[in-house]
Amino acid sequence: MADFITLSRHILQRARQHREATGDFTILLSHIATATKVVSRQVSRAGLINVLGKTGETNVQGEEVQKLDVIANDMLIGLLDDLPMVAALASEEEDDFLPTRAGRLNGRYLVCFDPLDGSTNIDVNVTIGTIFSIFRRPEVGREARLQDFLQPGSALVAAGYAVYGSSTMFVYTTGQAVDGFTLDPGVGEYLLSHPDMRLPDRAKCISANVSNRALWSPGTRAFVDLVTDHAEPRYKKTTTRYIGSLVADFHRNLIYGGVFLYPADSASPNGKLRLLYEAQPLAMIIEAAGGAASDGRRRILDLVPDGLHTRVPLIIGGKADVERFEACEVEHGGT
Ligand code: AHM
């Protein structure tokens, strides 16, 4: 254990190897990681927060009982607001972006996050997570503008997530490799446990909400049928797994191999998931791990959001599977 690698040490090593050689970037990532540790602790007490919440509007300390996604959002904003290298934040929980207190004029970075992904699973003790991404902003010396956030995912400097499951893990990439860390609650540190995560080239899992089947395009139905019919060698042993927390479904598929889809459908022609907070960061990670991400026709990382909360269809996982999905849409018809 003498030479275990903590997340901070790892970030520093990676930052030295690549473009982001400043201490600023290391401090920023470390703060995001710290925020996820605090959220992890709150998540592990979720049942107690609910119990206390039911007894009244205030807890034993006399504080207002907040929903966990609000707590996570406030935690990230609170920790990042004080960093001079961060100019502004965009959160899935906020209507507008938030210039920071310390870095609004001269901060070089913009941070986007989904503070607690998988909100419907919070109250039932099922894995949830936090997703984040970091952009460099085009110009410093002025307050951030909406336009600064509307960049393609290919411009991301880093992306990652924390997943609050049987253990808490932190996974991130700066584009070259994807590394995973497990939180040792005794030490209070993320320790490197999954170095250089590569997506296995096998389709062990397919993840989709099949209750939307009637709304899917003929192409989406054809793809899901061909996978679950198990006729082709690649899909002989594929199994269906759907948690309903994107970050948890994604994490499992990254380790086992597979494809996740939340496609366009007749009720939601733009899909459900958000380009800025969910699709872009996970697309950066999957590509760095050897996989692919598409909206059904185009590479996710090439898409430019037209607003902070732009939604996008997402097909993400093995390259062969994402290409197959796209081919099915062409052959059988898209939305
Ligand atoms: P959230 O960010 O509010 O939690 O919503 C996004 C979630 C994803 O985590 C998940 O993949 C999807 O919504 C599940 O949607 P559905 O319940 O329609 O299957």
Ligand code: MG
């Ligand atoms: Mg989400």
